[in-house]
Amino acid sequence: xxxxxxxxxxxxxxxxPSLGTxxxxxxxxxxxxxxxxxxxxxxxxxxxxATNIQTCEICGNFxxxxxxxxxxxxxxxxxxLCVVQDVADLWAMERVSQFKGKYHVLGxxxxxxxxxxxxxxxxxxxxxxxxxxxxxEVVLALPATVDxxxxxxxxxxxxxxxxxxxxxxxxxxxxxAELDYMDEGTLQLALNSRKAL
Amino acid sequence: xxxxxxxxxxxxxxxxPSLGTxxxxxxxxxxxxxxxxxxxxxxxxxxxxATNIQTCEICGNFxxxxxxxxxxxxxxxxxxLCVVQDVADLWAMERVSQFKGKYHVLGxxxxxxxxxxxxxxxxxxxxxxxxxxxxxEVVLALPATVDxxxxxxxxxxxxxxxxxxxxxxxxxxxxxAELDYMDEGTLQLALNSRKAL
Numbered sequence: 001x002x003x004x005x006x007x008x009x010x011x012x013x014x015x016x017p018s019l020g021t022x023x024x025x026x027x028x029x030x031x032x033x034x035x036x037x038x039x040x041x042x043x044x045x046x047x048x049x050a051t052n053i054q055t056c057e058i059c060g061n062f063x064x065x066x067x068x069x070x071x072x073x074x075x076x077x078x079x080x081l082c083v084v085q086d087v088a089d090l091w092a093m094e095r096v097s098q099f100k101g102k103y104h105v106l107g108x109x110x111x112x113x114x115x116x117x118x119x120x121x122x123x124x125x126x127x128x129x130x131x132x133x134x135x136x137e138v139v140l141a142l143p144a145t146v147d148x149x150x151x152x153x154x155x156x157x158x159x160x161x162x163x164x165x166x167x168x169x170x171x172x173x174x175x176x177a178e179l180d181y182m183d184e185g186t187l188q189l190a191l192n193s194r195k196a197l
Numbered sequence: 198x199x200x201x202x203x204x205x206x207x208x209x210x211x212x213x214p215s216l217g218t219x220x221x222x223x224x225x226x227x228x229x230x231x232x233x234x235x236x237x238x239x240x241x242x243x244x245x246x247a248t249n250i251q252t253c254e255i256c257g258n259f260x261x262x263x264x265x266x267x268x269x270x271x272x273x274x275x276x277x278l279c280v281v282q283d284v285a286d287l288w289a290m291e292r293v294s295q296f297k298g299k300y301h302v303l304g305x306x307x308x309x310x311x312x313x314x315x316x317x318x319x320x321x322x323x324x325x326x327x328x329x330x331x332x333x334e335v336v337l338a339l340p341a342t343v344d345x346x347x348x349x350x351x352x353x354x355x356x357x358x359x360x361x362x363x364x365x366x367x368x369x370x371x372x373x374a375e376l377d378y379m380d381e382g383t384l385q386l387a388l389n390s391r392k393a394l
Contacts, residue, residue, distance in 0.1 A: 004261075005242070005245045005246050005249050005250060005261065006246060006250060006259065008242050008245070009242040009243060009245070009246050012235075012238055012239045012242045013239070015235065016224045016227060016228075016235070016239075017220070017223045017224060017227050018216075018220045018223060018224070019215075019216075019220075019224075023214070023215045023216075025285065025288065026214045026215060026285065027213045027214060027215070027216075028246070029259075029283075029284055029285050030213060030214050031213075031243070031246070032246070032250060032259050032284070035247065038209075038212065038213070039243065039246070039247050040247060041209055042209045042210070042213075042243065043240060043243050043244060043247060045202070045205050045206040045209045046206060046228075046236065046239065046240050046243070047240060048202045048205070048206070049202050049203060049206050049225070049228070049229070049236070050232065050236050050237060050240060052202050053202060053203060053229060062203065062226075062229050064201075064202065086226075087226055087229075088222065088223070088226050091222065
């Protein structure tokens with residue numbers, strides 16, 4: 001492959017999530033062929049993000065300002081705080097555009113396997129926020145995995161001395177799913193949490 | 198999702214081959230989280246490619262110089278010219294590092310469906326090269342698709358008045374393949390082109 005520069009770019013792109021060397025090569029070729037419409041606009045967009053985007057000092061979201069637009073919003077309800085694992089999950093919640101409270105990004109979940117302990121997560125700032133911002137409800141929107149649920153349990157034990165209601169997202173059968181294709185754990189859980197019609 | 202800059206970058210990345218909005222979002226988050234080790238080096242690598250890489254005026258390859266390092270090589274055999282559809286295929290041939298001739302990038306194949314006619318391809322420069330560079334063999338390394346084979350036939354008819362040997366890549370069963378999993382077309386072709394052991 002000609003050009004050390006091309007090799008270097010392929011390697012950089014291959015390191016990105018969900019990409020490998022083969023797709024990185026296809027992307028680099030595409031960029032080289034469409035320099036004006038693809039390569040240069042991509043560089044510009046990356047530069048803008050690198051220059052302008054920062055981490056919100058309050059919740060951990062990414063935005064052009066800190067505090068971020070969610071934290072500084074006057075129309076959102078500071079009394080409800082949604083705790084998420086990651087900014088990706090905050091974005092997912094925002095796409096639903098139904099939640100009108102504020103967020104707190106933990107930066108991960110506890111994990112014995114990966115050696116993630118409470119001190120690695122954004123927990124102390126969360127406790128301070130709950131104490132100082134008059135929070136009344138904490139929604140633990142953590143992943144429905146073992147680690148996510150352990151983290152939720154740990155957080156609820158840390159929060160029991162605060163005068164806040166602690167809730168989690170409902171678990172059950174996702175919309176549009178065929179029972180036949182659901183795993184047994186989900187079916188059992190949905191059965192145990194069944195509701196009156 | 199906070200920040201117009203982030204949205205713009207997600208859109209740019211989602212347009213790249215083999216990526217969509219979901220993977221673009223994951224990539225942007227990854228870049229934002231690893232600004233020093235991922236975002237800034239990526240921008241640098243893209244900038245270097247944008248500034249330094251150009252299309253070779255002779256063969257159509259991408260390189261820092263034009264004529265490219267393959268075309269200007271004195272150790273490669275100018276008498277054998279390998280015609281490929283795309284720079285990706287040139288790179289694939291180079292990874293085998295067995296071919297020691299030179300290349301010519303067509304820039305596509307003829308296609309009735311997509312309206313690609315001979316004038317859209319890099320054919321006239323190919324004929325000029327064959328006439329002027331003392332080429333003795335033209336290897337048509339075109340895809341084994343209907344369009345690729347039509348293009349190979351068209352090229353060989355255009356080349357019949359030149360005093361050159363025209364060859365194509367062998368077709369048959371790929372290495373490591375189970376007969377059971379091969380399509381009938383390939384099996385039939387492999388049987389018809391069978392060789393004495």
